[in-house]
Amino acid sequence: MKMLQLVTILLTLSGVFSDWGVKYPDNPICAVRGFSVPIPCSYYYPTSNPNIQVTQMLWCSMNSNTDKCQNPPYVYNSASITTSDFEYAGDNKSNCTLLIHNVQFSYSGVYKFRFITDNPSGKWTGEPGATLQVADLKVSLIRLSGIGTLKQGDSLNLTCDVNCTQSSSQFVWSKNNERLNTSGRVLHFPAVTVRDSGNYTCTWKTNRASGSETISLHIEGGWGVNYTTPICAVRGFSVSIPCSYSYPQHNYQVTQKLWCSMNSNTGGCENPPYVYNSSSITTSDFEYAGDDKSDCTLLIHNVQFSYSGEYRFRFITNVSGDMWTGEPGQILQVSDLKVSLIRLSGNGTLKQGDSLNLTCDVKCTQSSSQFVWSKNNERLNTSGRVLHFPAVTVRDSGNYTCTWKTNMTSGSETISLLVEGENPDHQPNWIIAVVTSGVIFIILVLLGAAICNRRRKPDAPEDNSRNAGEQTQVKQLPLPNEEVPQQGDVTYASVCIKDNNLNNGRVHTEQKKEDISVIYSTVTIK
Known part of the structure; x- marks a missing residue:
C-alpha cells in the first residue's frame, strides 16, 4: 500500500x-x-x-x-x-x-x-x-601560379573560412558590392587580368546568423587604385586610409595627387573641392602620407562625424590626358567610443559587494579589432569589450580606460569608478587619534621628567675658568681675637675655603694648608 x-x-x-x-x-x-x-x-x-x-x-x-x-x-x-x-x-x-x-x-x-x-x-x-x-570569418588568397606582386595571367583562389561547424550555411561572393554569380567557399581565378582588381566580399549565412569579410585584389599591368575594406574610426582620434595605385611605369611620372570626399564633391573627383591637393600648401585634418610612385595613403586627424562617407584618390601624370580616379572609393565610418557601467546588483551609490560590468562599445564593425583595458594608466590582464566585477571592493575604485585598436586606427575612453566603504589600506581615524595622543603623552612625560631632574641638580659655580673640577664650600666661622659685640650690634663673618679636591662638600683636612685659600669677610651692623 x-x-x-x-x-x-x-x-x-x-x-x-x-x-x-x-x-x-x-x-x-x-x-x-x-x-x-x-x-x-x-x-x-x-x-x-x-x-x-x-x-x-x-x-x-x-x-x-x-x-x-x-x-x-x-x-x-x-x-x-x-x-x-x-x-x-x-x-x-x-x-x-x-x-x-x-x-x-x-x-x-x-x-x-x-x-x-x-x-x-x-x-x-x-x-x-x-x-x-x-569564430572569425577569414578570406584568404592562395596563389596557384606566379610569385611576387599579382600580374596578369597569374592563377589564384580566394577562400572563405569559418572555424565552427554549421550544417545549413552558404557562402555568397560579391565584387565592389555587386553580387557575383558564384557560390561555395572558394572563388577561382584561372588567369587574372587588370579588370579583376577590386574588393571581394565573402558573406557567410545561416538561418540564424551572418557575417562578411572583404579582401582587396590588385593586378599590376595597367591603371588602377586599390583601397581596403570599410574603415571604422573613433571621433576625435586619427585614422589612416591605406591606398595603393598603379600606372604604366614607362615614360610616366605622377605630377599631382588628389583626395576628394564624395560628401562635398559631386563631379567624380575630376574637379574641386578636394580634401587634399598636392599642388596646395594649405594644411588641414587631411594629410597625405603616400608618395608619387605607388602609395596613396591618406591620414585623417581629429576625425569628426561629418567625415563619414566615401573617399576617392585621383592622380595626374605628365602625359596630357593620362589621369586616373579610383572607383568606387574608400568607405569611412565614424563612431563614438562609449564606456558604460551596467549594474548587475545593488542600487544607488556603489558599495562593496555590488556586481557590475564595464562595457566598451563602438557603433561600427571592424573585424580585426581588439579592446584593451587599463586602470589608472596600468594595463589590466583582460581582453574583450566587457570588464566584469562579480563583487567590487574599495580597491576597485579608480579610472578605467578602454582602448579600441585596429590596424588603421585606435581610440580610448575613460570612466571613473568610486566604491564606497572603508579602505583596508588606510587605518581608521580613531586608531590614528589614539596613536597620536599616546605619542604626545609620552613626549610630555619625558619633558616633565627632564625638567624635574634639572631642578634637582645644584647650581653650577660662577668661576670655572681656572679648573673645571674646582668646587667652592662656604662655612660660617667665628672671628678670632674679637670681642663679643654689644647687644644691638650684629656682626656676620664668613670664610670661603676653595679646594680643588673637595668631595661632596666635605673638606679633606689632611691636605696641606698651602693648598687652601681662606677668604675672611666681616660685615658689622650697629
Whole structure:
C-alpha cells in the first residue's frame, strides 16, 4: 500500500514538473565575431491555471554566473532598464529568444534562460542551456601560379573560412558590392587580368546568423587604385586610409595627387573641392602620407562625424590626358567610443559587494579589432569589450580606460569608478587619534621628567675658568681675637675655603694648608 502511494506521488510530481520547461536548439549556434546572432528559445508553464503570470525574464552566461542562474550576474534582466549587446526578443508568454549584437570571442559559452512567475514557487531555469560558438570569418588568397606582386595571367583562389561547424550555411561572393554569380567557399581565378582588381566580399549565412569579410585584389599591368575594406574610426582620434595605385611605369611620372570626399564633391573627383591637393600648401585634418610612385595613403586627424562617407584618390601624370580616379572609393565610418557601467546588483551609490560590468562599445564593425583595458594608466590582464566585477571592493575604485585598436586606427575612453566603504589600506581615524595622543603623552612625560631632574641638580659655580673640577664650600666661622659685640650690634663673618679636591662638600683636612685659600669677610651692623 505504501509503495502504491509513493508511485502515485512520483507520478503526480512528474506531471506537475512536466508542465514547466525551456527549449533550446539541439545543436551549438555559430556566430561571426562583430556581427549579430539570435539564440532561439521557447518556454512553457502550467496554462491550466490562468492566474499564473510571468513577472520576470532572465538570461545568464555560465561564463560569469556560477549559481545556475538563480542569482546575478545576468546578461539580461527584464527588471533592469540598462542596455547592452544582449537584447531580449521574446515575450512574457512563450518566446524567450535572445538577440546578441556585436558578438565577441568572450561571448562563447553556455546561456540559460530563467523565468519567474507571481506564484511563490513558480520559478524555472532551463537546462542544459544553449551553446554559442564565436569564430572569425577569414578570406584568404592562395596563389596557384606566379610569385611576387599579382600580374596578369597569374592563377589564384580566394577562400572563405569559418572555424565552427554549421550544417545549413552558404557562402555568397560579391565584387565592389555587386553580387557575383558564384557560390561555395572558394572563388577561382584561372588567369587574372587588370579588370579583376577590386574588393571581394565573402558573406557567410545561416538561418540564424551572418557575417562578411572583404579582401582587396590588385593586378599590376595597367591603371588602377586599390583601397581596403570599410574603415571604422573613433571621433576625435586619427585614422589612416591605406591606398595603393598603379600606372604604366614607362615614360610616366605622377605630377599631382588628389583626395576628394564624395560628401562635398559631386563631379567624380575630376574637379574641386578636394580634401587634399598636392599642388596646395594649405594644411588641414587631411594629410597625405603616400608618395608619387605607388602609395596613396591618406591620414585623417581629429576625425569628426561629418567625415563619414566615401573617399576617392585621383592622380595626374605628365602625359596630357593620362589621369586616373579610383572607383568606387574608400568607405569611412565614424563612431563614438562609449564606456558604460551596467549594474548587475545593488542600487544607488556603489558599495562593496555590488556586481557590475564595464562595457566598451563602438557603433561600427571592424573585424580585426581588439579592446584593451587599463586602470589608472596600468594595463589590466583582460581582453574583450566587457570588464566584469562579480563583487567590487574599495580597491576597485579608480579610472578605467578602454582602448579600441585596429590596424588603421585606435581610440580610448575613460570612466571613473568610486566604491564606497572603508579602505583596508588606510587605518581608521580613531586608531590614528589614539596613536597620536599616546605619542604626545609620552613626549610630555619625558619633558616633565627632564625638567624635574634639572631642578634637582645644584647650581653650577660662577668661576670655572681656572679648573673645571674646582668646587667652592662656604662655612660660617667665628672671628678670632674679637670681642663679643654689644647687644644691638650684629656682626656676620664668613670664610670661603676653595679646594680643588673637595668631595661632596666635605673638606679633606689632611691636605696641606698651602693648598687652601681662606677668604675672611666681616660685615658689622650697629
